[in-house]
Amino acid sequence: MIKVGIIGCGAIYSVHADAIKTLTNACLAGVCDMDLDRAQAAAEKYECAYYTDYKEMIKEVDAVHLCLPHYLHAPIAIDCLKSGKAVITEKPMAIKYSDAVEMVDVSKQTGSPLHVIFQNRFNDGSLLVKGSLDDGRLGKVISARAFVTWHREADYYSSNDWKGTWDREGGGVIINQSIHTLDLMRWFVGSEIKDIDATMKNRTIPEIEVEDTAEGMITFECGAKAFFYATNGYGNDAPIWLEILCEKGTALLTASDAVITFNDGSSITSSHNADENGVEGKGYWGNSHKIQIENFYNNLESGEEIFIPVEEALKTQKMICDIYEKGRKTL
Ligand SMILES: NC(=O)c1ccc[n+]([C@@H]2O[C@H](COP(=O)([O-])OP(=O)(O)OC[C@H]3O[C@@H](n4cnc5c(N)ncnc54)[C@H](O)[C@@H]3O)[C@@H](O)[C@H]2O)c1
CATH class of the missing domain: 3.40.50.720 (NAD(P)-binding Rossmann-like Domain)
Known part of the structure; x- marks a missing residue:
């Protein structure tokens, strides 16, 4: 044990x-x-x-x-x-x-x-999108777009001493809230990143020094261009929205649910697993911590293949840091 x-x-x-x-x-x-x-x-x-x-x-x-x-x-x-x-x-x-x-x-x-931890990679919707891309059913990725529009107020930041700071949180909506969706986007496109452009603003929470809003474009080695928009200034924690446009169809992830629509009009939908993956969390965080943690201990105990190698997390860290490298200058 x-x-x-x-x-x-x-x-x-x-x-x-x-x-x-x-x-x-x-x-x-x-x-x-x-x-x-x-x-x-x-x-x-x-x-x-x-x-x-x-x-x-x-x-x-x-x-x-x-x-x-x-x-x-x-x-x-x-x-x-x-x-x-x-x-x-x-x-x-x-x-x-x-x-x-x-x-x-x-x-x-x-x-x-x-x-x-990147628990949302384990959601049924994420697995359906990744599977449909990897087995070639969707063909080559052309473009992607992601929207994370959530709600944070000044008291969310003032309730502790680290959120909303450069030195202790490391940023705002990009490094904390939209990191999951950007990680999924990078994983789905499945290509190395060639270039990143980004802008950042603080539009709604003047009490904090970091960005509450950011947008940008990621160009991948495969040629795909991915666009993102993230804000903590929206009126509620709206479901995240992530679309991958491909040669043979489109994959759309809304919260943890996916719909794959092929160019011939046929479609596949993921099963809804927001509450089924074990542990209750806030719905918009995603609920697949249990599956990821189980995979880690099964790997330690019996060598089960690790689903998210640490090198993958490192690539996402690089993407996030490169977004700040470009975006922070515009804040
Ligand atoms: N995966 C997800 O969906 C998800 C969701 C929420 C938070 N998070 C992440 O979880 C982490 C924690 O976030 P949180 O919202 O729970 O933060 P929090 O501020 O609510 O909790 C952090 C706790 O750490 C304690 N702490 C600080 N310094 C310590 C030290 N040196 N030794 C022992 N305890 C110490 C604090 O007292 C506090 O209780 C962050 O990295 C956050 O981004 C992930």
Whole structure:
């Protein structure tokens, strides 16, 4: 039985804890938060040990999940990897690309596995789109477009000390909210990125220093051009919208549901799995953490093929950092 600890007991940790609780080859041995009340409440809820110092907890566990502010992902992941622990970190891997590269290097040098959460790749809709692209049914990708229009207000940012900052969150709507949809877009197109252009604005949340809105174009080596628009200034958390235009048809992902429409008029629809993949989370986050976490522990235990290799997460980190490289100058 693999003993697991979670570091950070804020908004997302219970999605991880609920997922771990369903596994047969791993158990939740401890939770850690620098806030004693949070750590104690989490330990009581999940009937495990609690810690306020992660260095103490990692003496007792084999694997850790990082549910921490973005700026802590790299240093704490590297420390845990060097201590011989397997690490699953929430997205994004890091704020800086060079830090993410170092994380992967340390993982390789130490042999301690490193994994990054991109749970929406496991949604039925995402799998249908990827399958239809990979088996050639849709033909060559021509173009893509993505829209992430969600709602955040000033109190979302003021409720903690890291969101809405360059040094601790690393940006705004791109690195935090739309990273999932941009990751899916890159994965679906399935080609290396040739060039990125982007602009960023702060239009609706003047209290924060980072972008609340961004748009841009990604040119892929295969020739496909992908366009994106993301804002945290919309009136609600609207379903994400991601379309891949191909030679033989179009794949449209709305939230986690996909429709593939072929040029002859026929279509395929994915099954709706928003609540079926196990653990409850906010609907717009996607609900496939359990499947991704299960895949990671099955890989550790029995060598099951890992679905999202860490090199894939690294490519998405590079894309995000390159969007900031271009976009930040326009803010
Ligand atoms: N995959 C998803 O869909 C999804 C959804 C939400 C959040 N996230 C990600 O999860 C991560 C955490 O986000 P959140 O919204 O839960 O943040 P949060 O601010 O609600 O929680 C972070 C917790 O970490 C604790 N913490 C900070 N420094 C610590 C330290 N040194 N040691 C121990 N504990 C410490 C804080 O006290 C806090 O309780 C982020 O990377 C975020 O992007 C992912």
